[in-house]
Amino acid sequence: MGENEQGGMLRTVVVIGIIAMVAIIIILGVVGLKSIAKDRMNDALPPTVSTSLLSADDFTFKSHDEPGNYSTNISKSVYSWGNDSNVLHLNTQGFPAKTWIFAESKRFKVPEGSKRMKVSVTARGSGPLYANAWVHLYAVDGSVAGGDAFTAVDATSSKDVFKTNTRIITLKDTAYEFKINLESRENMVIDYKDVSVTFYNN
Numbered sequence: 676m677g678e679n680e681q682g683g684m685l686r687t688v689v690v691i692g693i694i695a696m697v698a699i700i701i702i703l704g705v706v707g708l709k710s711i712a713k714d715r716m717n718d719a720l721p722p723t724v725s726t727s728l729l730s731a732d733d734f735t736f737k738s739h740d741e742p743g744n745y746s747t748n749i750s751k752s753v754y755s756w757g758n759d760s761n762v763l764h765l766n767t768q769g770f771p772a773k774t775w776i777f778a779e780s781k782r783f784k785v786p787e788g789s790k791r792m793k794v795s796v797t798a799r800g801s802g803p804l805y806a807n808a809w810v811h812l813y814a815v816d817g818s819v820a821g822g823d824a825f826t827a828v829d830a831t832s833s834k835d836v837f838k839t840n841t842r843i844i845t846l847k848d849t850a851y852e853f854k855i856n857l858e859s860r861e862n863m864v865i866d867y868k869d870v871s872v873t874f875y876n877n
Contacts, residue, residue, distance in 0.1 A: 782853065794808070800828035
């Protein structure tokens, strides 16, 4: 085999090797980007619907104790709205043990085709226990179609600093309506500043 032929083959091998390395780097890069994109999908993809729900017109108030008794006979001293009616103040100091108060929203429609919903609650509070934000989902016939809860405030939270907590929920095909409950357990003082719900169709 001539020297020129050997040199040509060597160049071919080197070129093929470089192409293979570049292809591997591109493939690994794409896989890595997909993983990062999946983790950040909720911030990167445009939502189908995004809305803020915290309004005095949208909520009613109930209490609940551990045996399962509910009541709508709530003293006005327990809850109040800020001057602009978009900050909810709950004060359950002096409530009996294992007793909750919660603000229950009216039911809102789930946008058609939605696959996921992101619920964000901004709150601050103090006390020995915790307060959860609940999402309840219903089918068109009123039956339960899922839901979830997450802690908005706990015993380590600051009474002065608002913090936002978020939960992402995968929706069943039967999800037709939803409501939000904002609770406070006994001996807690909580301010709910914002509740936002975002829907995604992917």
